[in-house]
Amino acid sequence: MSTKKRNWKPQTALVHAGTLRSQFGETSEAMYLTQGYVYETAQAAEARFKGEEPGFIYSRYANPTVDMFEKRMCALEGAEDARATASGMAAVTAALLCSVKAGDHIVAARALFGSCRWVVETLAPRYGIEATLVDGTDIANWEKAVRPNTKLFFLESPTNPTLEVVDIAAVASLANSIGARLVVDNVFATPLQQKPLQLGAHIVVYSATKHIDGQGRCLGGVILSDKKWIDENLHDYFRHTGPSLSPFNAWTLLKGLETLPLRVRQQTESAGKIADFLAEQPQIARVIYPGRADHPQAAIVKKQMSGGSTLICLDVKGGKQAAFALQNALDIVLISNNLGDAKSLITHPATTTHKNLTDEARAELGIGPGTLRLSVGLEDTDDLLKDIAQALKAK
Ligand SMILES: *Cc1c(COP(=O)(O)O)cnc(C)c1O
Numbered sequence: 001m002s003t004k005k006r007n008w009k010p011q012t013a014l015v016h017a018g019t020l021r022s023q024f025g026e027t028s029e030a031m032y033l034t035q036g037y038v039y040e041t042a043q044a045a046e047a048r049f050k051g052e053e054p055g056f057i058y059s060r061y062a063n064p065t066v067d068m069f070e071k072r073m074c075a076l077e078g079a080e081d082a083r084a085t086a087s088g089m090a091a092v093t094a095a096l097l098c099s100v101k102a103g104d105h106i107v108a109a110r111a112l113f114g115s116c117r118w119v120v121e122t123l124a125p126r127y128g129i130e131a132t133l134v135d136g137t138d139i140a141n142w143e144k145a146v147r148p149n150t151k152l153f154f155l156e157s158p159t160n161p162t163l164e165v166v167d168i169a170a171v172a173s174l175a176n177s178i179g180a181r182l183v184v185d186n187v188f189a190t191p192l193q194q195k196p197l198q199l200g201a202h203i204v205v206y207s208a209t210k211h212i213d214g215q216g217r218c219l220g221g222v223i224l225s226d227k228k229w230i231d232e233n234l235h236d237y238f239r240h241t242g243p244s245l246s247p248f249n250a251w252t253l254l255k256g257l258e259t260l261p262l263r264v265r266q267q268t269e270s271a272g273k274i275a276d277f278l279a280e281q282p283q284i285a286r287v288i289y290p291g292r293a294d295h296p297q298a299a300i301v302k303k304q305m306s307g308g309s310t311l312i313c314l315d316v317k318g319g320k321q322a323a324f325a326l327q328n329a330l331d332i333v334l335i336s337n338n339l340g341d342a343k344s345l346i347t348h349p350a351t352t353t354h355k356n357l358t359d360e361a362r363a364e365l366g367i368g369p370g371t372l373r374l375s376v377g378l379e380d381t382d383d384l385l386k387d388i389a390q391a392l393k394a395k
Contacts, residue, residue: 010076010192014257018071020064031251032064061239065247069254070222076191076257077204079224081231083238084250088187088207089115090243091221095183095205096120096154098233102128104151109136109166111159111365114353116185120154135364136166137297142174150178156185157304161349161373162366163188163288163313165297168304172200181229187211187340190264193307202229210340211310213256214263218249263342263378267310270384271376275312277385283322283392285370288313311339312374319369323348327372329391332379344377344384 008017022030037056039045047053056062070082085091096119100106108120110133120131134141136155153175157166168184175182183203184196190211196204206212208220223234238244245253268291275289290301291308316323327335327346336345337352347353349367357365376384 008075011261013075014072014260017075018068020068029065029068029251029254032247034063034247035059059247060242060244063244063247063250065254066245066250069220069245069250069257072254072257073191073206073222073224077224078195078197079204080227082222082224083230083234084208084245084253085221085223085243086245086249087219087243088205088209088221089119091205091207091223092116092183092185093119093123094234094237094241094243095203095223096124096152098237099152099181099183099203100124100129103149104129105147105149106131106152106154107142107145107150108133108154109156109159110134110361111136111162111164112154112156113160113185113187114356116154116156136171137164139167139170139174142171146174146178151180153180153182154185155182156188157194158188158290158309158311159365160188161311161313161347161353161371163290163295163309163311164366165290165295165300165305167297167300168194168196168199168201172202175202176200188309188311189305190260190310190340192261192264193268193309194305197224199304202226208253208256210338211264211267212253212260212340214260214340214342215256216338216341216343218252220245220249220253264307264310266378267376268307270379270381271310271312271374272308273381274374274376274384274388275308277388278312278314281392283317283326284314285317286315310376312376314372314374315368316370316372320348320350323370323372325394326391329394330387331390332383332387333374333391339373339375341375342378344379345375347373347375349373 036058048055066084070084074082124131132145134145153171155166172182181202184201186196186204187207187210203225206222272291275287278284279287289312316326333344333346337347338345354367
């Protein structure tokens with residue numbers, strides 16, 4: 001085991017950082033499928049519970065395989081500490097609930113992953129935490145929404161599904177000016193293409209289910225922040241409410257991290273080519289892709305992201321019927337609401353991920369009846385382009 005801080009580049013950290021090697025010297029990370037841990041003596045148990053001796057106590061608190069995943073994520077993100085969770089939603093919920101209490105106020109960008117929006121808009125108010133949802137693309141809207149009791153800002157960038165981009169540094173600076181914290185859900189950008197902590201965010205959350213696994217196998221999540229916030233705000237909540245990640249899933253995600261840069265690079269390269277192709281097709285009304293010069297917030301993309309995206313948002317002319325026909329005519333690209341997968345996936349937000357919103361709320365977010373979200377996978381780019389071209393003709 002080595003906990004020494006090294007000056008590794010991300011691709012090296014993702015293969016080696018955080019490894020806890022057992023006495024057997026295994027090459028691949030060991031999977032510690034255990035609930036509990038035994039102590040040599042009663043005195044050792046007492047010392048461990050007192051925190052006088054390092055070691056594991058119970059896997060709801062910590063587990064060696066999960067610990068490796070957390071340490072590797074810290075190395076990638078440049079965070080002091082992390083806690084891994086059973087899903088992305090467990091991470092978001094913990095990050096929000098541990099940042100506010102009854103009487104506090106949250107300001108969030110309205111373009112949020114559906115379940116995140118439910119937590120902010122429906123769950124939080126049940127416990128006396130008020131929330132205001134704003135169009136996050138204009139910093140003036142955040143400023144206007146601030147109240148004396150605003151304690152937390154929450155955003156996702158790029159957003160799901162319309163790939164809007166929020167100026168993270170500007171929101172972080174507003175948060176600092178009023179003593180509030182900023183939580184960024186960085187799923188769509190991936191930890192490789194955007195570094196919210198460097199931009200001033202206080203807490204970063206991921207659904208590891210997406211690009212970090214990237215192969216459709218398991219759910220997971222992670223919360224990253226400074227050690228003080230985790231010790232003082234998250235630690236007890238985490239131990240006592242039990243959103244912990246299973247060691248098996250942590251192991252799967254560790255394997256995912258090893259290939260994350262290769263996959264994200266390939267998927268982003270393909271997505272860029274597909275976005276350019278789609279933008280030229282007469283059947284397509286609009287393409288939104290953070291890597292293109294015609295993205296509505298291209299200047300902010302350039303400022304805070306180091307790559308485009310593995311996702312593309314497109315509007316098909318002819319509304320729902322045309323969007324459905326295009327999806328049904330695709331051969332390689334599968335119809336699924338997941339994203340970041342090795343397999344290319346397409347979804348119609350208005351009837352799936354965003355079906356619970358009113359027509360008005362969907363329109364505010366730019367989700368129309370012809371809107372589709374394409375998550376570009378690892379297939380050969382030319383095969384994907386051919387598949388999309390034949391589907392556009394066939395529909
Ligand atoms: C998928 C997703 C989540 C939720 O993650 P799960 O692992 O499905 O619980 C949260 N935020 C964003 C942006 C997502 O894409």
